[in-house]
Amino acid sequence: MDHPVARRTLLAGLAAAPVAALALPGPAAAAGAPGIAERLTQAFTAYGNSGRGWTGADSTYSVRLPGDRQLWLFSDTFLGTVDPDGSRPADSPIVNNTFVVQRGGTMTTIHGGTAAEPAAILSPDQADSWYWLGGAYLGAGALNVMFLRFERFGPGMWDWAWKENVLARFDIATLAVKSVHPMPSAATVQWASWLQRIGGHTYVHGVEDLGLTKYMHVARVAGDDLRRPWEYFTGDGWSASEQDSARVMAGVGNEYSVTPWRDRWLLVTQDTNTLFSNEIVGYTAPSPTGPFGDRRLLHTMPESGLFGSYGDPDVITYNAHEHPELRRDDTVVITYNVNSLTFTDVLEDVTKYRPRFVEVQLAP
Numbered sequence: 026m027d028h029p030v031a032r033r034t035l036l037a038g039l040a041a042a043p044v045a046a047l048a049l050p051g052p053a054a055a056a057g058a059p060g061i062a063e064r065l066t067q068a069f070t071a072y073g074n075s076g077r078g079w080t081g082a083d084s085t086y087s088v089r090l091p092g093d094r095q096l097w098l099f100s101d102t103f104l105g106t107v108d109p110d111g112s113r114p115a116d117s118p119i120v121n122n123t124f125v126v127q128r129g130g131t132m133t134t135i136h137g138g139t140a141a142e143p144a145a146i147l148s149p150d151q152a153d154s155w156y157w158l159g160g161a162y163l164g165a166g167a168l169n170v171m172f173l174r175f176e177r178f179g180p181g182m183w184d185w186a187w188k189e190n191v192l193a194r195f196d197i198a199t200l201a202v203k204s205v206h207p208m209p210s211a212a213t214v215q216w217a218s219w220l221q222r223i224g225g226h227t228y229v230h231g232v233e234d235l236g237l238t239k240y241m242h243v244a245r246v247a248g249d250d251l252r253r254p255w256e257y258f259t260g261d262g263w264s265a266s267e268q269d270s271a272r273v274m275a276g277v278g279n280e281y282s283v284t285p286w287r288d289r290w291l292l293v294t295q296d297t298n299t300l301f302s303n304e305i306v307g308y309t310a311p312s313p314t315g316p317f318g319d320r321r322l323l324h325t326m327p328e329s330g331l332f333g334s335y336g337d338p339d340v341i342t343y344n345a346h347e348h349p350e351l352r353r354d355d356t357v358v359i360t361y362n363v364n365s366l367t368f369t370d371v372l373e374d375v376t377k378y379r380p381r382f383v384e385v386q387l388a389p
Contacts, residue, residue: 062382078134159217164249171217282346
């Protein structure tokens with residue numbers, strides 16, 4: 026059985042970094058009232074168990090849309106129903122990418138295909154290929170979402186590889202696909218980890234994924250349209266050649282966030298210097314290109330591994346990043362994903378394939 030979720034096992038790993046300036050955090054919530062993270066957990070639990078669309082997914086990016094809409098963007102997604110015992114039917118549909126629109130207390134899943142035969146929102150023209158989505162932002166009159174195209178090259182479960190980066194532009198009102206554009210893909214960098222408009226540029230943070238080692242790379246475009254020429258951070262300047270892109274730091278996840286915070290930039294990532302790490306860490310830097318230091322532990326993911334809350338050695342956690350539109354002063358909202366190396370686990374227990382929401386209080 027070749028399911029997308031079974032294919033998507035992400036490894037973690039990273040080493041320690043310098044100390045100091047990001048103060049030790051703790052959970053943040055208003056006294057006597059559920060915090061944002063708790064409310065989101067409750068909302069996605071109720072919606073996921075309702076049988077009206079999304080029942081679990083990974084990636085978990087988000088964008089605030091006009092019309093009081095919060096858009097959640099997911100990669101591999103289960104659809105269908107949830108049984109009373111908290112399991113998924115074995116024939117639950119799985120598609121490679123979806124949106125969930127949240128407006129007030131209402132959630133709606135957007136996917137391709139039909140209700141009877143759902144498909145991904147966006148699928149490649151190439152055979153044996155699929156898209157996983159990445160960072161997103163509003164700009165140049167559209168919702169812009171980076172996608173990574175992967176392609177199968179053999180019959181084995183792990184016989185697949187990243188092939189290229191593409192930009193998809195969606196209508197902001199209807200969320201229909203407007204256009205798809207090839208993006209720079211010549212330097213083995215997956216340019217989809219994070220997108221951030223700031224000042225006169227849109228920054229693109231990517232990952233050079235070598236398996237057990239992962240490196241941050243940074244690119245940018247002038248203005249807010251990624252179809253314009255890119256330039257790449259070389260370590261001490263910018264180049265028009267993607268081949269000049271420098272390794273900024275090791276130990277980031279495939280998905281992470283780099284956002285303005287006070288007068289600095291905040292990196293939130295899983296610590297991938299250690300295999301299957303359960304640590305979400307924060308770094309700060311004077312610019313979006315680093316250097317990133319002041320390492321602090323932000324959250325320990327309690328589900329991971331044999332000694333985690335599931336007591337299951339196959340459970341993994343990954344793809345931690347912030348949702349800056351949900352930030353309240355110095356309280357940040359972070360998500361991460363939970364999965365299992367054993368596919369039947371995510372059928373038997375829906376909670377093993379749903380995002381987690383946490384709030385962390387940062388102090389300067």
